[in-house]
Structure formats: C-alpha cells, structure tokens
Amino acid sequence: MTTAPSAANRAPAQTGRSILVRVLRCDGPGKPSRWEEFKVPVEKSANVISVLQYIAANPVTAQGQPTTPVVWDSGCLEEVCGACTMVINGKVRQSCSCLIDEYAPREGDVMTLEPMSKFPVIRDLWVDRSRMFHNLKRVKAWVPIDGTHNLGAGPREAPGNQEQRYVMSTCMACGCCLEACPQFTLEGDEKKWDEAFLGAHAINQARLFNAHETGKALARERLDQLAGPGGVNDCGNAQNCVKVCPKKIPLTESIAAMGRAVTVHGIKRFFGL
Amino acid sequence: MGSEHRVIVVGGGLAGLAASVRVAEAGLAVDLFSMVPVRRSHSVCAQGGINACNEVARQQGYSEYEHFDETIYGGDFLADQHPVLEMANWAPRIIDLLDRMGVPFNRTSEGYRDLRLFGGSLFKRTHFAGATTGQQLLYALDEQTRRYESEGKVTKYEFWEFLWPIVEGGRCVGIVAQDLRTMQIRAFRADAVVMATGGCGLVFGKSTNSVICTGAAAARCYQAGAWYGNPEMIQVHPTAIPGADKTRLMSESARGEGGRVWVPRKAGDKRRPKDIPESERFYFLEEKYPAYGNIVPRDIATREIFDICVNQGMGVWGENQVFLDLSHLPASTHHKLEGILEIYKKFAGEDPQHEPMRIFPSVHYSMGGMWTTFVKGSYNPAQARAKHKSGTAAPIGAEPGQGMLAGDPRNMVTNIPGLYAFGEVNFAYHGANRLGANALLSCLFDGLFCGLSVVNWVRNEAPSKAPAAKMAQGVFDAAVAREQAKAKRILDTVTGPGAVEAAVNPYAIGKELGDEMTAACTVVRSEARLKQCQSKLASLRERYAKLRLADSAGWTNQSFTYTRAVGDMLILAEAIALGALERRESRGAHYRTDFPERNDEKFMKSSVTKFDPASRTTRLEWQEIDASLILPTARTYGKKDVSAAGKPAAMAGAGV
Numbered sequence: 001m002t003t004a005p006s007a008a009n010r011a012p013a014q015t016g017r018s019i020l021v022r023v024l025r026c027d028g029p030g031k032p033s034r035w036e037e038f039k040v041p042v043e044k045s046a047n048v049i050s051v052l053q054y055i056a057a058n059p060v061t062a063q064g065q066p067t068t069p070v071v072w073d074s075g076c077l078e079e080v081c082g083a084c085t086m087v088i089n090g091k092v093r094q095s096c097s098c099l100i101d102e103y104a105p106r107e108g109d110v111m112t113l114e115p116m117s118k119f120p121v122i123r124d125l126w127v128d129r130s131r132m133f134h135n136l137k138r139v140k141a142w143v144p145i146d147g148t149h150n151l152g153a154g155p156r157e158a159p160g161n162q163e164q165r166y167v168m169s170t171c172m173a174c175g176c177c178l179e180a181c182p183q184f185t186l187e188g189d190e191k192k193w194d195e196a197f198l199g200a201h202a203i204n205q206a207r208l209f210n211a212h213e214t215g216k217a218l219a220r221e222r223l224d225q226l227a228g229p230g231g232v233n234d235c236g237n238a239q240n241c242v243k244v245c246p247k248k249i250p251l252t253e254s255i256a257a258m259g260r261a262v263t264v265h266g267i268k269r270f271f272g273l
Numbered sequence: 274m275g276s277e278h279r280v281i282v283v284g285g286g287l288a289g290l291a292a293s294v295r296v297a298e299a300g301l302a303v304d305l306f307s308m309v310p311v312r313r314s315h316s317v318c319a320q321g322g323i324n325a326c327n328e329v330a331r332q333q334g335y336s337e338y339e340h341f342d343e344t345i346y347g348g349d350f351l352a353d354q355h356p357v358l359e360m361a362n363w364a365p366r367i368i369d370l371l372d373r374m375g376v377p378f379n380r381t382s383e384g385y386r387d388l389r390l391f392g393g394s395l396f397k398r399t400h401f402a403g404a405t406t407g408q409q410l411l412y413a414l415d416e417q418t419r420r421y422e423s424e425g426k427v428t429k430y431e432f433w434e435f436l437w438p439i440v441e442g443g444r445c446v447g448i449v450a451q452d453l454r455t456m457q458i459r460a461f462r463a464d465a466v467v468m469a470t471g472g473c474g475l476v477f478g479k480s481t482n483s484v485i486c487t488g489a490a491a492a493r494c495y496q497a498g499a500w501y502g503n504p505e506m507i508q509v510h511p512t513a514i515p516g517a518d519k520t521r522l523m524s525e526s527a528r529g530e531g532g533r534v535w536v537p538r539k540a541g542d543k544r545r546p547k548d549i550p551e552s553e554r555f556y557f558l559e560e561k562y563p564a565y566g567n568i569v570p571r572d573i574a575t576r577e578i579f580d581i582c583v584n585q586g587m588g589v590w591g592e593n594q595v596f597l598d599l600s601h602l603p604a605s606t607h608h609k610l611e612g613i614l615e616i617y618k619k620f621a622g623e624d625p626q627h628e629p630m631r632i633f634p635s636v637h638y639s640m641g642g643m644w645t646t647f648v649k650g651s652y653n654p655a656q657a658r659a660k661h662k663s664g665t666a667a668p669i670g671a672e673p674g675q676g677m678l679a680g681d682p683r684n685m686v687t688n689i690p691g692l693y694a695f696g697e698v699n700f701a702y703h704g705a706n707r708l709g710a711n712a713l714l715s716c717l718f719d720g721l722f723c724g725l726s727v728v729n730w731v732r733n734e735a736p737s738k739a740p741a742a743k744m745a746q747g748v749f750d751a752a753v754a755r756e757q758a759k760a761k762r763i764l765d766t767v768t769g770p771g772a773v774e775a776a777v778n779p780y781a782i783g784k785e786l787g788d789e790m791t792a793a794c795t796v797v798r799s800e801a802r803l804k805q806c807q808s809k810l811a812s813l814r815e816r817y818a819k820l821r822l823a824d825s826a827g828w829t830n831q832s833f834t835y836t837r838a839v840g841d842m843l844i845l846a847e848a849i850a851l852g853a854l855e856r857r858e859s860r861g862a863h864y865r866t867d868f869p870e871r872n873d874e875k876f877m878k879s880s881v882t883k884f885d886p887a888s889r890t891t892r893l894e895w896q897e898i899d900a901s902l903i904l905p906t907a908r909t910y911g912k913k914d915v916s917a918a919g920k921p922a923a924m925a926g927a928g929v
C-alpha cells in the first residue's frame with residue numbers, strides 16, 4: 001500500500017515546527033526542470049495545500065532566494081474532484097488529503113512534491129490530463145438517453161447492482177491509476193491517443209456503462225474499442241493501479257471482467273452473432 | 274460552425290451542464306467555458322441529496338405543493354413564489370431524467386429509489402447516491418455533455434476564465450475570456466450568454482466551497498451593469514470540520530439519517546464523550562425543537578450552535594465545537610454515509626462510527642446572487658392566499674406549467690437582455706435561507722427549464738434579426754483591449770520575484786478580506802460591526818490599488834489570476850456588507866442583534882444592489898416580491914425555550 005500510516009494511529013506531531021518542502025519545478029512545456037526548497041512553518045491541521053498556499057504568499061526559497069509562487073491544480077480540497085493529484089515522497093496521491101502531521105511530524109522533516117510523469121507538465125506541479133477525458137469519449141462513457149423530455153423513470157435496479165455501479169462511478173479522473181501503471185506512458189501527441197493504452201480508468205468506465213440497462217445499448221461499440229489497439233489486451237496485469245486508487249475501485253476486477261467480455265465478444269463476432 | 278447562432282455557457286457545474294445539454298439538444302451550438310475541467314466543478318462536492326416529491330411521500334400526504342410551501346417557509350418568505358412553485362412541480366421529472374441518465378441512486382430492496390430525511394421537512398423526499406450525490410449528478414450531466422461534444426454540438430473551453438460580458442445595443446453579445454495556460458485574452462461572440470458560475474464562498478476566506486468559488490465572475494457582470502439581489506443572504510452551514518486550508522462539510526444527511534447534536538450539560542466538561550452518561554448530555558436541538566429536532570433548517574441550527582459555544586461558553590472542551598454523534602447508528606446507516614465519514618476520518622483522524630465528530634458552523638452557500646426575472650404562469654388561485662397546511666392536497670391547477678411560463682425568454686434573465694444567470698449564481702428560489710438538497714434541484718431546474726428560454730430568445734427575439742456573428746468587429750476588439758489593459762496594470766506591479774510585504778501582498782489582502790467578512794457578516798450582524806466592516810473594506814481597496822505581484826510570467830500565471838479575482842471579491846464584499854447593513858431586520862440567515870425581529874412591512878422585499886461605474890460605488894434599492902400564493906407566517910419550527918439544566922421552560926410561539 002502506498003498510503004501513509006493510518007490517521008488513527010498517528011504519532012503526535014511536534015507543534016510549532018517548520019519542515020523542508022522540495023518541489024520539482026518547471027516553467028512550461030519544453031523548459032528544463034529544477035528543484036527548489038522551501039522552509040514552511042506548519043500550522044494546525046496543515047496539508048500539502050496549505051503548505052503550497054504559504055509558498056504562494058511567501059515565494060522565497062529556504063536559501064533566501066526570491067522566486068515565483070509554485071503553480072498547482074486543486075479544486076474541492078476534500079478528495080472528491082481529483083484535481084490536486086501529484087507525486088508526494090515518490091508516491092502518487094491527492095495533495096489535499098495529504099496531512100503534514102502524518103508525513104513530516106518532526107522539525108526539519110523533508111517532503112518532496114513532483115508533478116505526475118505520465119501527463120505533459122503545464123507548469124510546476126500542474127499537468128494536462130485531457131487525455132483521460134479523451135479516453136472517456138473512446139469508450140463512449142455515457143448512457144444514450146433519448147433526450148431530456150419527460151419520459152418517466154429509468155430502469156428499476158437491484159440494490160446489489162447499484163452498489164457495484166456506485167463504486168465504479170466514484171472515479172474522479174485523478175490519474176493515480178495511470179501514473180502507477182507500467183503500460184501507460186507519457187504521450188504528448190494528441191494524434192496518437194486513439195491508439196495508445198486506455199488505462200484502468202477508462203476500462204473501468206466501460207464496465208460501468210455496460211452494467212446499466214440502457215447503457216448496454218452501446219456495449220458492442222465499447223467492446224470493439226477495448227478489443228482494438230490500446231485496449232484491454234495492453235494491460236500487463238501488474239495490478240499497480242488498484243493499489244493506488246484513492247476511491248478503492250476494484251480496477252483489476254473491472255479489467256478482468258472487460259477482458260472476458262472482449263473474448264466472448266470476439267468469439268461472437270467470429271461466428272457472426 | 275453549423276448554425277449561425279451560438280450560445281455561450283460560462284460554468285460547467287450542474288447548472289451550466291444542464292443548460293448546455295438542453296440548448297444543444299434544441300439544435301443551437303454551445304460554447305462551454307470553465308476554469309476547471311467541467312467534471313471537477315464545485316458541484317462535485319455536494320453530498321446529501323436532491324429533493325423531489327415522490328410516490329411514497331405522496332401517499333403519506335406530501336405533494337409538490339408542499340415542497341413549494343416548505344421552500345418558501347424555509348426561505349423565510351423572501352423568495353418570489355411562482356418560480357419556486359414551478360421548480361417544485363418539475364422536481365419529480367428531473368429525478369426521473371437523472372435516473373434515465375444512469376445516476377446510481379440508492380435503491381430499496383425492491384429496486385425503487387431510496388429516500389432520506391432532510392432539514393425543513395417531516396417527509397422523506399430526498400433522493401441520494403451514497404453521500405456523494407453531487408458527484409454522481411455532475412458526472413451524469415458531464416457524460417451527456419461529452420456525448421454532445423463528440424457529436425460536435427458542444428465546444429468546451431476548459432481552463433478558460435470568463436473576464437467580462439460584452440454588451441452592445443442593449444443586449445449581451447458575447448464575452449471576453451482568458452486561457453489560463455497561454456494567458457491569451459480574446460473575445461467570443463454569442464447570441465446569449467448563460468452565467469452558471471456558482472457561489473462566492475471564498476469572499477469569506479475559509480468556507481465549504483471549492484477554491485474556484487470566488488464569485489469573481491458574478492462580480493464582473495455586476496460591475497458591467499448587471500444587478501445583484503439579496504447579497505446579504507449567505508448561508509452558514511451548521512456542521513463543518515475546521516481546517517487549515519478550508520472547512521469541510523459534514524452533510525445534513527448525517528442528521529437526516531439520525532445523527533444527534535449535543536454538548537455536555539456542564540460547561541468545560543473534559544471527559545471523553547463515551548464517558549458522559551446520557552443524562553449529562555444536552556441535546557439542545559431536540560429539546561428546543563421537539564418536532565424537527567436535529568433537522569431544523571440550517572440558519573436555526575447554526576445560530577443555536579453558535580449561541581451554545583460563543584454566548585454560553587458550552588462548546589466541547591472549552592472550544593468552539595459541538596458533537597455531531599453518529600456512533601449509535603447501525604452499520605447499514607454508516608454504510609449509506611460512507612463518503613462523508615471517510616472525509617472525517619481522513620481529515621480529523623478519528624472514526625465517526627465510534628467517536629462523535631466535532632463540528633462548527635461555516636460559510637456554505639449564497640442565496641443571494643445575480644438578479645433575475647421571470648414570467649408567471651397561469652396559476653393564480655382565486656381563493657385568498659393561505660398558509661398551506663401540511664398533508665393536505667395541492668390546490669387544483671398547480672401542476673407544471675402553472676408557476677412559470679415555460680419557454681418565455683425572460684425567465685432567469687438578468688436586467689441585461691441575453692445575459693442569463695442559472696444555478697447558485699442567481700438569487701431566485703431560496704429566499705433568506707436555502708433548504709438542504711434544494712440547491713442541486715434549482716441548478717438542474719434552471720438549466721433544463723430555463724434552457725428553453727435561452728433558445729427562444731435566440732430564435733425568436735433580437736438575435737434572430739441581428740445575430741452576434743454579423744456584428745462589427747470594433748466592439749469585440751475594444752472589450753479585449755480593456756481587459757488587456759487591466760491585466761497589464763496588475764502585471765506592471767511586479768518588481769521581481771520573491772516575498773511581497775503584507776500591506777500590498779494580494780494573498781494577505783485576500784486573507785484579511787476573508788477574516789473580516791467572516792467576523793462581521795456571518796452568523797450575527799450589527800449596525801456598529803457592519804460599519805466597521807465597511808471601513809475595513811475601504812482600506813483593503815486602497816491597499817489593493819497599490820498591490821505588488823511576485824510573478825510576471827506570461828504563461829500559467831496563477832498568482833495573477835488570483836490577484837485579479839481579489840479585486841472583484843472586494844467589490845462583491847461591499848455589496849454583501851451594504852445589504853447586511855440596510856436590511857434592518859432579522860430574516861432567515863440574516864440575523865441582526867439590533868433588529869432581532871422580522872419586519873415584513875418594510876423588508877419583505879428583495880434588496881437589489883447596483884454598481885455605479887463612474888463613482889465605483891454600490892447603491893441599494895428595495896424591490897417588491899411576488900408573495901401572491903402563500904401568506905407569510907411566523908417561522909418558528911415549533912421552538913420551545915429550554916435551558917441546559919434540563920426541563921423545558923415555557924413554550925414560546927407554540928403552534929405556529
């Protein structure tokens with residue numbers, strides 16, 4: 001597991017301490033990267049976001065060099081929007097739910113912040129994850145409703161099925177599963193996205209919509225996509241994805257289920273069914 | 274390009290996405306702008322659920338009309354009534370639509386949609402998907418939008434910031450926006466612009482809102498001449514976890530599912546909650562409000578908690594906090610609340626299944642917002658207005674289509690024709706206090722119902738004769754030049770990288786703004802404190818004029834973006850403070866220590882603020898509201914007087 005020690009058995013952290021934060025910075029696409037260090041006083045219930053907020057307001061390095069504020073992406077600050085994902089102490093996770101007391105409980109403790117490596121860097125810790133949304137189009141991750149007119153309720157659903165769909169549907173497109181996956185590699189060229197590996201995130205979404213009564217209408221098209229280049233067969237079954245998913249989505253189950261469905265779909269196709 | 278008509282939607286939360294889907298479905302091209310990828314919009318945070326009359330509640334005597342009635346009563350009679358009636362009437366259809374889109378609503382054993390109890394109602398009428406309902410709703414709309422995007426009917430501009438509406442010939446004909454990566458500023462033409470930019474929690478520094486909820490977009494429209502209604506109506510949610518970067522919400526569903534709020538009866542009791550016997554616990558909401566108990570509306574719960582902590586010094590362990598206790602609930606209930614319990618576990622480090630949570634009120638929602646208008650439907654009961662009695666059948670003729678006139682181009686349009694405001698950013702529906710689980714509904718209702726109004730404006734009114742696409746270039750170029758000049762003025766303050774002294778540091782100014790607004794303009798307000806707040810705002814404005822920026826980058830310059838927003842937040846703060854000062858009564862979320870009573874004669878009116886660009890000052894006017902359906906009554910939720918000592922004292926305002 002890549003998570004920090006669980007909050008419940010957290011060692012008491014020193015109060016009034018400062019920590020050293022090392023940030024891998026980059027001014028923009030194609031620009032070289034560099035490390036900068038910041039000494040940051042830690043307030044009560046500090047997280048990586050409050051640390052970055054401090055740096056934004058006081059952009060001076062630990063060595064006393066004036067610099068520019070660090071740029072990063074965030075939104076909800078409660079681990080539900082997926083925006084703030086970065087690599088912290090070598091492991092990918094959300095920065096908003098990363099509490100300093102767990103990671104750097106003592107005076108002078110060091111934390112490192114790096115942008116995800118599987119997506120092009122926009123600036124500093126902010127990366128461009130548009131490929132993830134593009135992949136949602138590839139697997140047609142939607143229910144093809146007839147329109148917004150008043151046509152009555154949707155299909156009734158057994159609670160068990162709802163529970164299964166709900167968990168899959170909590171995916172916040174954070175990208176952790178892709179950062180951890182050896183098969184998913186950085187691809188800056190948009191034109192190559194349609195052939196490149198979809199990754200656990202999109203495969204799981206294909207399963208989610210194939211599990212809905214009306215969503216099923218597009219099941220064949222989704223399976224065609226998953227059977228093609230960059231589809232489910234590119235998965236090397238390393239299982240890294242499931243270990244880092246903050247929403248505990250059973251990704252390997254989803255991949256296995258889609259793998260089977262693709263096989264069956266292939267056989268049916270072969271026999272023209 | 275396809276059609277020569279284009280519609281711009283600014284904001285990709287629930288309101289913006291619903292509008293995009295509705296307008297695209299009707300065949301107009303949509304350009305959708307958002308500061309963040311729309312799937313990450315603030316709506317994703319909503320936890321508890323969405324209200325609508327349903328079959329089970331109906332068979333117990335509930336109705337759309339009662340949903341309407343609760344919303345008006347909950348909002349302390351400040352909302353215009355006809356639009357609320359229409360919203361309540363449409364609610365069941367909206368749930369059905371979401372259901373068809375595949376939202377994984379919780380199910381009963383028979384496979385029907387499950388329901389939970391929420392504040393301000395005695396009926397179960399809240400539909401939910403775990404404790405992350407907003408996320409699930411937003412995703413469903415995001416998916417439908419993506420479908421239209423892949424068909425070329427919606428064009429997304431994500432990581433683009435709206436800067437200004439372009440108004441020409443008395444109507445809105447486009448916007449100026451900036452790419453937050455390249456920093457390019459450019460104009461976009463449109464025959465209608467829908468603002469769906471959400472709330473303004475960041476004006477108060479820490480709130481339950483996302484980091485993008487600055488209110489800057491609304492403040493810019495306001496400075497461009499759009500009016501802003503009931504700015505003083507800011508909801509402070511009773512139950513949030515304080516944090517270093519924000520406050521995190523503990524949804525009302527925690528109480529709806531049986532969570533109990535309490536403090537030790539003895540002030541300063543240092544024992545662990547588990548060691549305090551039942552008889553030594555003060556369940557103050559349950560004792561004071563026997564009918565509603567822990568699910569009284571938010572403004573009431575907030576003031577009671579505030580009173581217990583701040584006035585009576587009875588906060589848990591001597592701090593400003595009370596217990597929100599779920600530890601007595603069964604595992605199946607904990608399971609339904611998993612999403613929020615996880616949040617508490619993660620951020621507070623304790624497990625609410627075993628330990629009561631410690632919470633305190635926090636700024637949460639803005640009932641006020643951009644002023645909008647509407648056209649009444651045909652429902653106008655001949656009988657005199659009356660207080661609707663719980664559980665009786667809806668008056669005849671109150672069905673959909675009767676509250677607001679469907680498709681009329683004037684529904685939810687601002688005072689600038691062609692400029693619409695949908696969702697949290699407008700001031701309609703929630704009056705002086707919003708009921709839990711009514712916000713998501715109003716966002717979707719605006720997008721789906723008033724989306725048609727936008728379409729009809731474009732097809733049948735001024736734009737049909739003079740489309741924005743055919744207008745002379747000059748006005749668009751001039752608007753871009755003005756925004757470039759504003760940007761240059763801020764960027765020119767950069768003297769070099771590094772720390773900036775606090776007096777002129779935009780982050781320090783932003784923080785002081787938040788601290789001041791929280792202290793003066795939230796739970797309790799008074800003439801003296803508000804005047805002090807106004808002078809503080811004036812001094813912050815002066816400091817802002819001399820600000821210094823630390824980053825001159827022409828690429829992805831976040832400090833610049835934030836700094837520009839602080840200027841707009843200062844303007845919005847002024848409107849909020851002015852409204853709070855001028856409303857010399859107490860109503861809903863607005864509580865004045867010097868005027869503790871509601872005063873219908875003088876103030877059952879909307880406060881409408883208008884900005885004067887020449888003097889850069891805010892003016893306030895009072896405007897009559899449509900209260901033609903329900904007669905205002907005292908809003909007490911059956912309160913009783915009790916003290917921590919135990920026995921209920923005399924009944925106050927019983928029976929109303």
Ligand SMILES: Cc1cc2nc3c(=O)[nH]c(=O)nc-3n(C[C@H](O)[C@H](O)[C@H](O)COP(=O)(O)OP(=O)(O)OC[C@H]3O[C@@H](n4cnc5c(N)ncnc54)[C@H](O)[C@@H]3O)c2cc1C
Nearest residue numbers: 284285286287288316319321322435471696697710712713
């Ligand atoms: C923690 C929390 C829990 C809640 N729970 C519930 C609940 O259970 N039930 C309920 O009914 N309500 C709930 N609410 C309220 C509800 O979530 C919001 O009122 C609602 O989601 C607002 O939606 P919206 O579409 O108006 O705006 P938002 O979802 O806030 O979206 C605003 C959009 O505008 C964009 N934007 C903003 N400024 C600009 C700009 N300058 N340029 C370009 N784009 C811009 C943003 O990028 C975003 O896409 C909750 C609120 C919070 C904070």
Ligand code: SF4
Nearest residue numbers: 181235236238239241
């Ligand atoms: S199981 Fe497949 S998708 Fe998951 S990390 Fe391994 S290779 Fe990647």
Ligand code: SF4
Nearest residue numbers: 171172174175177245
């Ligand atoms: S599947 Fe999990 S790790 Fe992957 S994007 Fe979704 S939430 Fe993140």
Ligand code: FES
Nearest residue numbers: 075077079082096
């Ligand atoms: S900011 Fe939304 S997940 Fe961290």
